[in-house]
Amino acid sequence: MNVARGILISLVVIGHIEIPTNISRFIYLFHIAALFFISGYFSTVDVTSWRTSCVLCLKRVGKLYLYYLTYEVLFLLFKNLFFKLGFYAEGVVYGGKMIHPDTWSGIAKNFALIVIGMGREVMASAFWYFISLIFTIVIFTFIRFVVVRQSLIKPERLELLLIFFVFSLGCVCNHWNIYLPRIAPACTLILPFYWGYLQADGRINVKFNNLIVLLLSFIGLVILSNYGSISMNANMFPNPLFFVLSTFCGIYMTIATSKLIEVRCGFITDVFRYIGKSSVAVMIFHIFSFKMVFLLQYLMGEIPYSAVSQLLGNPNGSILWFLLFLLSGIYFSIFLFRGVEKLLSVLGTQIKNVLR
16 A cells, blocks of 8 residues: 555655646546555554553544644744744745744744644645644544444444545535534545545455446546546535545556556655655655745746745746656655654753753
8 A cells, every 4th residue: 555655655745836727627626535445444443442442542633733733833833933934924925924033922822722732833834734634543443433332233233324524524514514624534545544444444446447437437537627626624525425435436446456556666665655654754844845945946037136035945946846746755755764863852852861
């Protein structure tokens, strides 16, 4: 699954580069749902006791939350510096809102929002995914425990009913424009997450090796992209059927393509597997990494320095600049992540030594 994850993480980066709208709509139809499918595939739930379930759940979500907290706070602390460097600019709209340099009270307020999972620093704009995934894992763990521990209804039937109930809540939020950031997407995305879990559990056994279905899935996504769009962060999609069809086609196309690559292309397999294993690094730093390409564009006289404050990568119609944004968003992100993690580890060791 690491090859499939690598493909999807690459699509996340591409989705944050200014590309033709039809390609962007195509990617956004399925890439997040497919990532949740993979997370569900690797999800394990021990229901022998409530304590065991909680401990296992906390271990998994704790790691995600720690990444989220660490880097949200890091980007918060550097926010005012980013303004001075021109990486941010007042009057530029980021994620539907304008931002300004923080006062001390602003830093305290944003820190509190980060702690409760509602923070979203611009450089960490992909972090909504981490929090929604945490909510999905917690909800799913609770459902699994309740289902197994009761004896009134057949477990598989009750489990399916509860999953569809949670999915329906996400659909209701979408239909009635109920704004529940992080939570509403988590409810909707529990469906692909559950499919991944069932696939790993053997209760569903889709082979993902039919070339005709792969082709039909691609065609289906192309057709669907002409009739609607999906924004999972905002939990927006035309209707439940549109979401389900897009999810199925996208997951099948991604997994089948990854299997085809593994069989036919050893080098490309290694590349995507490496990216898949480094998915957290890319999620965290790819927006920041775009700034390095913007600086290069400025040094080469392609853009004025004020354009460095843009959020999305802007290749200006050039394939070369597009590739530089893509490669920087992936590989420079991995380089940065490893460096920061090593630095944080050294600092943690020094702090422990001082406290002793």
